[in-house]
């Protein structure tokens with residue numbers, strides 16, 4: 001797990017993966033709010049989808065609650081207010097899920113995984129359709145046994161939402177070394193550029 005892939009190779013891989021989805025790959029150093037990125041729905045209730053801007057990706061990930069517009073300009077959807085706006089959208093999703101409104105399909109933002117430390121660089125937004133994580137940390141509320149093409153051994157930081165703590169694993173299918181579960185981390189430490197699967201608990 002000490003093997004490191006040169007960043008140039010990773011960038012090329014990510015570019016190839018995203019090109020197949022019709023979206024130009026982000027420069028790794030781009031601020032997260034400005035660049036293209038992808039949304040992965042971990043329970044596979046909708047396809048992985050990539051967008052040209054962070055605002056568009058967040059709109060999809062939040063089920064339209066954080067749609068670009070007068071109340072959600074790109075400026076609002078980044079910076080210090082971002083976490084609060086995602087939390088508010090997730091709270092409404094949670095309320096609907098618990099009220100049994102599943103027929104409408106409710107989307108919850110689970111975490112944003114970043115390619116660079118301190119929540120910068122290319123990003124993937126993970127979403128789910130079953131509301132918040134439970135407070136118990138020994139269960140598995142959501143999980144993905146593998147990562148989007150181009151993202152293996154790439155994640156360097158993440159922000160968690162929806163009452164989820166995140167556990168990063170070295171190998172696919174939750175094998176090898178792990179970090180977490182914890183809330184947001186500006187650095188993945190042992191698993192910096194070494195994650196291949198993720199659990200949300």
Ligand SMILES: [Ca+2]
Pocket residue numbers: 114115116117153154155156192193
């Ligand atoms: Ca990285």
Ligand SMILES: [Ca+2]
Pocket residue numbers: 133134135136137138139140141200201
């Ligand atoms: Ca839990």
